[in-house]
Amino acid sequence: MTRTIEVVHTKNKKEKPNADNIVFGKYFSDHMFVMDYSEEKGWYGPRIVPYAPITLDPSAMIFHYGQTVFEGLKAYRTADDRILLFRPEKNFRRLNQSSERISIPTIDEELALTALKKLIDIEKEWVPSLEGNSLYIRPFIIATEPNINLTPSKTYQFMMILSPVGSYYKEGIKPVGIHVEDQYTRAVKGGTGTAKTAGNYAAAYKAQERATKEGYSQVLWLDGMEKKFIEEVGSMNVFFKINGEVITPELSGSILEGVTRISIIELLKDWGVPVTERKISLEELYQAYDQGELEEAFGTGTAAVISPVGELNWGHRNMVINNKEIGELSKKLYDTLTGIQTGKMADPYDWTLEVQ
Incomplete structure (x- = not known):
């Protein structure tokens, strides 16, 4: 599999949300990572492209049999303006463990981490600087084959999207x-x-x-x-x-x-x-x-x-x-x-x- 990640930059950057009042899961950055799978090619076409809706056939198997897995992790901006990930290799390892259970082909974890770092580097302005805020990362895989036969899909998409999120405890930690x-x-x-x-x-x-x-x-x-x-x-x-x-x-x-x-x-x-x-x-x-x-x-x-x-x-x-x-x-x-x-x-x- 090629490790070259194609990058297509957006021409229309979004307005970023107010850092003091970010609602979880509502705002998304300008770009996303996408990679495809087929039985003939394996995983191919890793790319970073403008964030946009995806088009699927109504018979795409994700809609009918729920063959999908996902992860959740965060990127944090430090006081000295560095951006840190927390144990991301464990999230990609768990993504593959989930995939194996749901009969989804596993991804190259090293490539996924490289792609994530590149995506965040492109989107670094989306990593909030306000204390307690962070950039939520959602990697996920969906079954895309247009087929309603009850069998694992033969095609998939792996995507990663980014969403700035506010502090979980805006008014302090309360049990x-x-x-x-x-x-x-x-x-x-x-x-x-x-x-x-x-x-x-x-x-x-x-x-x-x-x-x-x-x-x-x-x-x-x-x-x-x-x-x-x-x-x-x-x-x-x-x-x-x-x-x-x-x-x-x-x-x-x-x-x-x-x-x-x-x-x-x-x-x-x-x-x-x-x-x-x-x-x-x-x-x-x-x-x-x-x-x-x-x-x-x-x-x-x-x-x-x-x-x-x-x-x-x-x-x-x-x-x-x-x-x-x-x-x-x-x-x-x-x-x-x-x-x-x-x-x-x-x-x-x-x-x-x-x-x-």
């Missing part, structure tokens, strides 16, 4: 309320829970609607078989600090392997904080709460980095955690990880990659 979902199922072992594919998220809407109606921000998902063991919070991995030990559900075949998740685990181990990946039941969590041992709870993900949990609603049992205040460890993890991502703190782990 959220979580509703325990015991009716709907997010994923089961052997299903697509470990893949970042569109259907997983659409299937979660109904439970989120239910939680929102009851006044809660997120959903705590339980395992699909017994409705007993904790899996994820919304679109985030979840951690609990119980009697000094941090526990997070193990990757059991239905939980997404988060980049922020593994970074948190590595930080805790480096700090000498006991951290365990294992099954944890809701009953065990409630028992720890009842005994006064549930000290902190938080979700982890690209968008929020750390999202403290202040309340868990489980039927008629309600858990108020740490007086609905962010815990000391949660705050330290948030400050450290965002400090590394934005270049405010040293990066002893070699997690950041500068866009040249």
